[in-house]
Amino acid sequence: MSHKFDSYTIDEIIDEFGAQPSSVIAILQGVQEKHRYLPKEYFPHIAKRLGVSEASLYSVATFYENFSLEPKGKYVLKVCDGTACHVRKSIPILDRLRSELNLSEEKCTTDDLSFTLETVSCLGACGLAPVLTVNDKVYPAMTPDKASELLKQLKEGLVDA
Amino acid sequence: MENRNNIMIIDGMPVEINGEKNLLELIRKVNIKMPTFCYHSELSIYGACRMCVVENEWDEIEAACSTVPRAGMEIRTNTERLRKYRKNILELLLAHHCRDCTTCRNNGKCKLQDLAMRFGIDDVRFPNTAAEPDIDDSSVCITKDANKCILCGDCVRMCNEVQNVGAIDFAHRGSKMTISCAFERPIAESPCVGCGQCAAVCPTGAIIVKYDFHKIWEALDDKNTKVTAQIAPAVRVALGKELGVAPGENAMGKIVAVLHRMGFDEVYDTSTGADLTVLEESNEFLKRLGEGGHDIPLFSSCCPAWIQFCEKKYPELLPHVSTCRSPMQMFASVIHEQHKTSSRRHYHVAIMPCTAKKFEAVRPEFALDDKDPVDAVITTQELIQMIKESGIIFSEIEPEAVDMPFGSATGAGMIFGVTGGVTEAVLRRVSSDKSKTALAAITYQGVRGLEGIKEAVIPYGDETLRIAMVSGLGNASALIDRIKEGEHYDFVEVMACPGGCINGAGQPFASADAKEQRGDGLYAADKMCSTRRSEENMLVMDMYSGVLKNRVHDLLHTHYTARGE
Numbered sequence: 001m002s003h004k005f006d007s008y009t010i011d012e013i014i015d016e017f018g019a020q021p022s023s024v025i026a027i028l029q030g031v032q033e034k035h036r037y038l039p040k041e042y043f044p045h046i047a048k049r050l051g052v053s054e055a056s057l058y059s060v061a062t063f064y065e066n067f068s069l070e071p072k073g074k075y076v077l078k079v080c081d082g083t084a085c086h087v088r089k090s091i092p093i094l095d096r097l098r099s100e101l102n103l104s105e106e107k108c109t110t111d112d113l114s115f116t117l118e119t120v121s122c123l124g125a126c127g128l129a130p131v132l133t134v135n136d137k138v139y140p141a142m143t144p145d146k147a148s149e150l151l152k153q154l155k156e157g158l159v160d161a
Numbered sequence: 162m163e164n165r166n167n168i169m170i171i172d173g174m175p176v177e178i179n180g181e182k183n184l185l186e187l188i189r190k191v192n193i194k195m196p197t198f199c200y201h202s203e204l205s206i207y208g209a210c211r212m213c214v215v216e217n218e219w220d221e222i223e224a225a226c227s228t229v230p231r232a233g234m235e236i237r238t239n240t241e242r243l244r245k246y247r248k249n250i251l252e253l254l255l256a257h258h259c260r261d262c263t264t265c266r267n268n269g270k271c272k273l274q275d276l277a278m279r280f281g282i283d284d285v286r287f288p289n290t291a292a293e294p295d296i297d298d299s300s301v302c303i304t305k306d307a308n309k310c311i312l313c314g315d316c317v318r319m320c321n322e323v324q325n326v327g328a329i330d331f332a333h334r335g336s337k338m339t340i341s342c343a344f345e346r347p348i349a350e351s352p353c354v355g356c357g358q359c360a361a362v363c364p365t366g367a368i369i370v371k372y373d374f375h376k377i378w379e380a381l382d383d384k385n386t387k388v389t390a391q392i393a394p395a396v397r398v399a400l401g402k403e404l405g406v407a408p409g410e411n412a413m414g415k416i417v418a419v420l421h422r423m424g425f426d427e428v429y430d431t432s433t434g435a436d437l438t439v440l441e442e443s444n445e446f447l448k449r450l451g452e453g454g455h456d457i458p459l460f461s462s463c464c465p466a467w468i469q470f471c472e473k474k475y476p477e478l479l480p481h482v483s484t485c486r487s488p489m490q491m492f493a494s495v496i497h498e499q500h501k502t503s504s505r506r507h508y509h510v511a512i513m514p515c516t517a518k519k520f521e522a523v524r525p526e527f528a529l530d531d532k533d534p535v536d537a538v539i540t541t542q543e544l545i546q547m548i549k550e551s552g553i554i555f556s557e558i559e560p561e562a563v564d565m566p567f568g569s570a571t572g573a574g575m576i577f578g579v580t581g582g583v584t585e586a587v588l589r590r591v592s593s594d595k596s597k598t599a600l601a602a603i604t605y606q607g608v609r610g611l612e613g614i615k616e617a618v619i620p621y622g623d624e625t626l627r628i629a630m631v632s633g634l635g636n637a638s639a640l641i642d643r644i645k646e647g648e649h650y651d652f653v654e655v656m657a658c659p660g661g662c663i664n665g666a667g668q669p670f671a672s673a674d675a676k677e678q679r680g681d682g683l684y685a686a687d688k689m690c691s692t693r694r695s696e697e698n699m700l701v702m703d704m705y706s707g708v709l710k711n712r713v714h715d716l717l718h719t720h721y722t723a724r725g726e
Contacts, residue, residue, distance in 0.1 A: 043343065052327070053321065053326075053328070053343070053352065054343035054344075056321070056330045058330065058332055058341070058343040058344060059331050
């Protein structure tokens with residue numbers, strides 16, 4: 001999927017944080033918030049305005065786990081696998097979601113770009129373990145069955161995320 | 162020792178601190194060969210390799226490269242614990258490194274190999290997890306093998322800080338970290354300009370200059386091929402200790418002799434081509450000034466890495482770049498014209514200090530009669546390799562003169578190999594005072610020295626000319642920024658490698674002192690020439706009524722086009 005280059009939006013994001021090398025992370029976050037990933041078509045323009053190389057933008061984008069260079073699904077599900085969630089059985093939740101969505105460790109996004117399934121090291125909500133998030137909404141005390149039910153509701157558009 | 166306020170102790174010895182920026186500099190000053198991978202005085206401090214660790218008075222361990230010396234400080238550089246740590250680091254690097262040293266191009270020049278030897282690493286306790294070679298062969302100038310990379314980052318800092326090219330950077334993190342172009346593109350599709358300075362600082366064989374000399378042996382072995390060569394100015398002063406030559410010593414005669422012995426039919430001096438360039442570039446400069454100063458400043462066009470840099474990064478400046486071909490290409494065009502009707506196949510070799518010339522040689526802009534006038538470009542390193550392979554004992558060989566019909570060059574052409582040289586040669590040409598005093602006076606105008614940005618203000622008629630000379634592409638960018646802000650220059654000489662061609666990436670590795678001696682060697686060679694102004698080269702002047710008649714534009718000029726980023 002290639003993104004049509006939209007210099008108006010990108011300039012708006014750059015201007016918001018300032019066209020300087022120290023704003024790289026904030027700007028990339030801004031782009032990712034808008035597109036749910038970092039379209040590579042934007043890199044030359046950002047590099048030019050910030051006065052950094054495309055290679056160094058790529059360096060930042062690949063360093064942080066949170067940035068994605070691949071398009072993501074409409075719903076991004078993050079199953080927490082931090083210590084607390086792990087011992088309270090987060091892996092069976094992950095396994096259930098993977099099998100229902102036909103995804104794997106390598107393939108994280110469904111072909112129709114509706115779901116992306118990832119793990120995350122800790123969401124800082126250990127008291128609610130095991131936790132998963134859909135986009136930015138937190139679902140506490142999950143079980144494989146509750147996860148299946150949530151997935152079903154998302155597919156039918158019964159819940160907003 | 163009078164002033165106790167600037168004394169510190171290194172291994173029990175009192176040492177005076179004299180403005181050194183870091184402990185490492187001070188330690189090396191007192192003749193301790195501190196091991197490092199990631200430290201280069203011209204690059205920023207990275208502090209990653211941890212080889213230069215020292216123990217302070219509280220038994221803490223610090224990296225010498227990133228610690229500022231303090232009066233009263235007491236450090237030890239060689240303790241049981243430090244030796245153990247250094248060995249550990251080496252073992253860990255080797256555990257993940259290709260260990261086929263005999264077939265590695267950097268065999269004998271590799272820092273990892275050298276330090277493993279120094280620290281007596283005869284066994285690596287960890288299993289070897291080196292991956293298969295991961296080679297990027299796309300560039301005609303350099304080759305990158307990710308598997309031999311130790312992630313010291315020297316190449317990244319050279320490419321970004323000194324050259325402002327930004328072709329490579331670190332990518333990914335942790336154990337997956339690599340050095341990569343944006344989006345893992347091949348080097349040939351990156352902003353790389355082929356200057357090769359990354360290879361010059363790489364401590365291992367991870368980035369190497371591409372070698373092309375094997376095909377020259379083939380041409381030399383073929384009886385139906387006439388092989389000619391041209392030798393760039395900077396090559397003659399850089400052979401160095403590998404062949405038993407003192408730093409900066411002019412070995413031109415010996416190189417010519419050795420090439421003759423290898424079977425080259427004719428050997429020429431690229432300085433002859435440089436004389437042509439001086440005449441053409443001076444004409445172009447005066448013409449532009451005369452026509453009301455359009456597209457001024459005029460930028461020099463001898464350096465192929467600068468040309469690519471301009472095409473990729475500053476396409477709007479291309480009208481300001483001289484249309485002159487480089488000395489190598491001008492000379493190759495003339496030599497091509499001379500041979501094109503011959504029944505024997507002609508093969509022309511250019512011996513250069515430069516990796517970017519390999520790219521210049523295959524540029525379609527320079528093709529004549531559907532053929533590249535230069536068939537192969539080899540670097541000084543490759544020449545040394547060929548001499549070694551041939552078995553000829555270099556120290557024993559008697560110097561010989563270059564051949565006819567193109568065997569005449571002036572001192573002006575020779576100083577092209579050092580920053581400021583092109584400018585000095587052009588000034589000699591455009592100056593109306595043709596006396597010896599005038600020649601000497603030009604040298605005091607600020608054209609000499611290895612500083613990255615030099616300026617000269619030269620009287621010309623009733624006016625003055627403002628000239629800038631830059632070496633290192635980062636410096637070129639800094640100057641271009643100033644020009645864009647409105648600063649006026651009439652002529653700008655750009656050389657991509659810091660200090661000029663004498664420090665080209667194709668040259669063998671040398672210390673800072675030895676590099677300076679290379680420049681001195683070229684200026685000494687210039688002084689020994691009976692003709693020191695390009696227009697005094699009768700042979701070149703004759704070309705204008707001979708081989709160049711009505712062909713000046715076709716053979717000596719070109720135009721460049723923007724190459725999108």
